[in-house]
Amino acid sequence: MTPQINRSLAIAALFAAMLPAQDLSQDQVNRILQRLDALEQQNRELLSEIRSLREELARGEPAKGDGQPAEAGEAPIEERVAVAEQQIRDLAQSRVESEHRDPMQLTGMLLFNGFHNGRFASGAEDPTTAALEAGQETSGGTIRQTVLGLKFASPEKIGGMEVSGSAYMDFFAGTGTSLNQLMRLRVASINFAWNNTTFTVAQDKPIFAPREPDSLAQVGFSPLTGSGNLWLWQPQVRVEQRFHFGETAGLNAQAGIYQTSERGNVPAEYTAQADSSRPSLQGRFVLWKQAGTDSRFEIAPGFAVSNSHVAGYSIPSRILSLDWRLPLGRKFDLTGTVFRGENLGVVGGLQQGIVENAWGYLHAVRGAGGWAQLKYLATSRLTFNLYGGQEDDFNRDLAAGGISKNQTYAANAIYRLMSNVLASFEYSYLRSTYLGGGVRSNPHYDLAFAYLF
Numbered sequence: 001m002t003p004q005i006n007r008s009l010a011i012a013a014l015f016a017a018m019l020p021a022q023d024l025s026q027d028q029v030n031r032i033l034q035r036l037d038a039l040e041q042q043n044r045e046l047l048s049e050i051r052s053l054r055e056e057l058a059r060g061e062p063a064k065g066d067g068q069p070a071e072a073g074e075a076p077i078e079e080r081v082a083v084a085e086q087q088i089r090d091l092a093q094s095r096v097e098s099e100h101r102d103p104m105q106l107t108g109m110l111l112f113n114g115f116h117n118g119r120f121a122s123g124a125e126d127p128t129t130a131a132l133e134a135g136q137e138t139s140g141g142t143i144r145q146t147v148l149g150l151k152f153a154s155p156e157k158i159g160g161m162e163v164s165g166s167a168y169m170d171f172f173a174g175t176g177t178s179l180n181q182l183m184r185l186r187v188a189s190i191n192f193a194w195n196n197t198t199f200t201v202a203q204d205k206p207i208f209a210p211r212e213p214d215s216l217a218q219v220g221f222s223p224l225t226g227s228g229n230l231w232l233w234q235p236q237v238r239v240e241q242r243f244h245f246g247e248t249a250g251l252n253a254q255a256g257i258y259q260t261s262e263r264g265n266v267p268a269e270y271t272a273q274a275d276s277s278r279p280s281l282q283g284r285f286v287l288w289k290q291a292g293t294d295s296r297f298e299i300a301p302g303f304a305v306s307n308s309h310v311a312g313y314s315i316p317s318r319i320l321s322l323d324w325r326l327p328l329g330r331k332f333d334l335t336g337t338v339f340r341g342e343n344l345g346v347v348g349g350l351q352q353g354i355v356e357n358a359w360g361y362l363h364a365v366r367g368a369g370g371w372a373q374l375k376y377l378a379t380s381r382l383t384f385n386l387y388g389g390q391e392d393d394f395n396r397d398l399a400a401g402g403i404s405k406n407q408t409y410a411a412n413a414i415y416r417l418m419s420n421v422l423a424s425f426e427y428s429y430l431r432s433t434y435l436g437g438g439v440r441s442n443p444h445y446d447l448a449f450a451y452l453f
Contacts, residue, residue, distance in 0.1 A: 103155060108148040108168070110451040111219060114141045120430075120442040125176065126218045128226040129350075129406055130432040130440035144171040144181040145219040165190040172220035187233050196242040200256075203235050206347045207256050207282040208302030208321050211337055213373045213387040215412060217426040217446035225348065227408035227430070228371035228389025230319075230339065232348030235259045238282075248290040255283040258304070258347070260317070265345035265353045266310050267399075270362070273311040280306035280317070280347070295327040308343060308354060313362045315354055317343035336372030344369075350391055350406060355399045365402075367393035381416040398435050405433040420452040 115125055116139040122131035125142055147170050154163040166189055173182035189202035205212070205222070209230040215223040222231035238256025245251070258280045266274045284302035291297045304319040319341030326334040342364040345353030353365050371389025378384060388409040395404050412426035426446045433439050 103153055105151040106149070106453070107151055108453055109146065110143070110453070111145045111147065111216065112141065112143050112449045113145060113217065114447045115139065115217070116445045118442040118444070120440045121444070126220070126444060126446070127430060127442060128221060129403060130430050130442040132401075132434055132437055132440060134440075142176070144174075144176060146171055147186065147219065148183075160194055162193045163191070164193070170220060196244075198240045200238050200240070201236075202238070203233055205233060206230055206280075206304060207236060207238050207254055207258055208284045208304050208319070209323065209337055209339070209347070210284070211323050211325075211335055213335075213371065213389075213410070214375065214383075214385050214414070215387075215410070215426060216414065216422065216424040216448035216450055217410075217412065217428065217444070222348075223410070224371045224387070224389040224408055226350050226391060226406050228337070228369040228391050230321075230337075230344065230348040232261055232346075234261060234277075234347075236282075250288055252286040252288070253283075254285070255281075258282045260306055260308070260346035262308055262310075262346055264351045265308070265343070266362075267354070267356050270310050270354075270356075275309045278306050278308060278346070280304050284321075284323075291327045292330075295333070296325070297327060298325040300324070304341070304347060306346065308346060308364075310354060310362055315343060315362060315364050317341070317346050317353070317364065319344065319347070331377050333375040333377075334372065335375070336370060338368075338370030340368040342366040344391070344393075350393060350403055352393065352398065352402050355397065355402065357399075363397070365393050365397040367391060367397075383414045384411070385414070386411045395435055400436045402435045403432050404435045405431075407431045422448075422450040422452065424448040424450070 113125070117124070117127070117137060119134045119137055120130040121127045121138060122133075122135060123138065125140065147168055149166060149168040151166045152164065166187075168186045168188065169183050170186055171181040171183055173184040174180040185203065187202070187204045189200055189204060192199045204210075212229055212231060213223040217223075218225070222229050225231055236256055236258040238254055238258075240252055240254045243251040243253070260278045260280050261276075262278060263271050263274050263276055282302070282304045284300050286298055286300040288296050288298045300323050302321040302323070304317065304321075306317045308315045308317060319339055321337060321339040323337040324335065328334055343353040344365070344367050345351045349367065349369070354362055355365055356362055369389065369391035371387060373385055373387035376384040376386075388407070390405060390407040392405045393403065398404060408428055408430050410426060410428035412424055414422055414424045417423055424447070426444075426448070428444045428446075430442045430444065431439060432441070
């Protein structure tokens with residue numbers, strides 16, 4: 001069947017399908033015809049290639065046009081003809097579906113971790129607090145921190161708006177045993193973007209605290225969870241407006257509503273009397289200045305405002321933050337965040353943001369914290385990261401047995417064995433100070449191998 005007949009049949013089928021819905025615009029019809037023209041052109045090119053290959057085969061000429069034999073590993077002409085014909089059949093099938101098929105990309109990281117913990121890990125692979133009671137040292141391996149992702153982008157624009165998004169999953173749910181590693185959603189987003197404005201619906205870190213350290217050891221939770229990194233992945237809606245001060249400086253203003261997580265943040269006896277989630281108004285304002293061809297200086301103040309509802313109480317959560325990125329020449333990079341506020345557990349701090357005092361009243365726990373990381377780019381393949389952080393909750397606000405200070409210090413080396421294969425070794429030291437219970441610490445060693453795809 002000739003391409004002209006194919007085209008006529010395709011157009012006839014399209015217009016037959018359009019008859020029940022007469023409200024298609026002329027622009028939509030034009031786009032359909034343009035797509036058909038492009039597919040027909042590809043069809044003609046493939047047919048031309050087949051004719052050429054068949055002529056060579058009929059003349060008995062070698063596959064290479066210069067009279068030389070084909071290179072080792074190159075397919076014979078017969079196989080190349082078969083492949084080209086299959087491509088035409090695939091192209092014919094795609095004609096029906098291409099109008100509804102958006103570009104989709106599979107991405108992610110296959111990650112293996114071998115680890116060893118001290119006596120205060122309480123059975124966790126990578127603990128975020130040191131346990132009050134000592135146990136046994138533990139060692140093991142896991143692949144459950146593997147991350148699978150999908151990225152997409154719409155091929156069309158509406159009013160200058162581009163639509164894109166992503167979704168990332170891992171296997172960190174379940175008990176962690178080899179036969180009980182369940183898939184869960186980590187972060188996801190849909191972005192509606194214009195030149196200087198982006199509207200996003202997502203599940204992600206708090207709007208005012210997007211940064212985190214670089215680590216292949218702690219991926220199931222963000223690195224420095226409970227030690228200065230407010231990380232909790234939660235549903236949110238946000239808007240970003242970008243302002244430019246010339247070509248090398250600007251301001252990105254971000255604001256939105258973030259859904260807090262409440263019930264794990266209250267005393268156990270009040271769990272059933274607490275709202276499961278509450279809206280939090282959050283914002284972040286990124287001042288940036290280009291520092292070179294591939295790096296820039298950034299500093300960003302931020303805030304979060306919400307109220308927890310527990311047993312008839314309305315308990316505030318008010319947080320102020322400041323994060324930064326500071327390039328130090330071509331080899332070093334300093335990043336981090338500091339914050340101060342109350343009721344921090346609703347956005348990923350220590351889960352003790354609301355406590356009951358000696359008189360039976362519920363109140364917010366105040367605290368401060370943050371983290372910092374120094375990155376050293378030793379070579380194009382080798383990177384060293386030194387990072388640490390802490391959350392310091394005020395002793396006078398805590399009940400006995402609460403964690404007054406949680407600190408983590410870590411160092412890692414990440415080596416790129418191949419363009420998409422990484423190896424890493426990390427050592428971290430976790431130190432938890434219990435009010436009235438003393439200090440507990442736990443060392444953690446991690447050897448990781450990652451295949452990026």
